[in-house]
Amino acid sequence: MRRLAGVAAGALLAGAAAASWADEAVYAARVTRVFDADTVWVQPAAGGRWRKLRLDGLDAPEICQAMGVAARDALAARLLEQVVTVRERAHDSYGRGLVVIEREDEDVNAWLVRAGWAWASRWRGRGAYVQHEDQARAARRGLWVKGRAPEAPRDFRRRHGPCEPPRPAPTSMAR
Numbered sequence: 001m002r003r004l005a006g007v008a009a010g011a012l013l014a015g016a017a018a019a020s021w022a023d024e025a026v027y028a029a030r031v032t033r034v035f036d037a038d039t040v041w042v043q044p045a046a047g048g049r050w051r052k053l054r055l056d057g058l059d060a061p062e063i064c065q066a067m068g069v070a071a072r073d074a075l076a077a078r079l080l081e082q083v084v085t086v087r088e089r090a091h092d093s094y095g096r097g098l099v100v101i102e103r104e105d106e107d108v109n110a111w112l113v114r115a116g117w118a119w120a121s122r123w124r125g126r127g128a129y130v131q132h133e134d135q136a137r138a139a140r141r142g143l144w145v146k147g148r149a150p151e152a153p154r155d156f157r158r159r160h161g162p163c164e165p166p167r168p169a170p171t172s173m174a175r
Contacts, residue, residue: 023089024088024089025086025088026085026086026087027044027045027085028083028086029043029044029045029083029084029086030042030045030081031079031080031081031082031084032080034080035052035063036062036063036068036071037060037061037068037071037072037074037117037118038054038055038058038112038118039052039053039054039096040052040053041053042084042086044086045083051097052096053088053096053097053099054094054096054097054099055100055108055112055118056089056100056109056121057100057109057120057121057127057128057129058109058112058113058118058119058120058121058129059119059152059153059154060112060117060118061118061150061153062153062157062160062162063163064160064164065151065156065163066151067117067142067149068163071112071117071142074112074115074117074142075108075112075117078103078108078111079101079103082103084102084108085101085102085103086099086100087099087100087101087102110128110132113132113133113136114129114132114133114141115136115142116136116141116142116143116144116145117142117143118133118143119143119149119153120132120133137149
């Protein structure tokens, strides 16, 4: 019975995810701040308010965690002041848009995981970027340079709570 309930819940989640991607908002924006390796601020090209966005399908180290600053700086070097395509499918519990960011037709979320600066989100071992994480681990890139990554961010947050707000990346604009 529990197994059947789990399968039903998984089917509902998969259906909800598919439906939510069908309803996604797509817009061009300039990245104005990289807060950490999975949170950025953008200014939509069409105008309007700045938006705080959370990269979907991955989890990057907390800024106060080992490799957190290096991961943030890698993303900042890739995105800061760049015009990108944002694919926003929903909002998280903090009100941030859950997004996939594309720069010059490249999925930046996939790049971040493939470069070894983030873990792929998983549900029952599956996720959009799991193969990219496997490649980064095998090549010992980013978080896996020493053979094993630091503590997973969800475990780090559970043990230590939230980090203090970070100092801006060397090239990011203060807001």
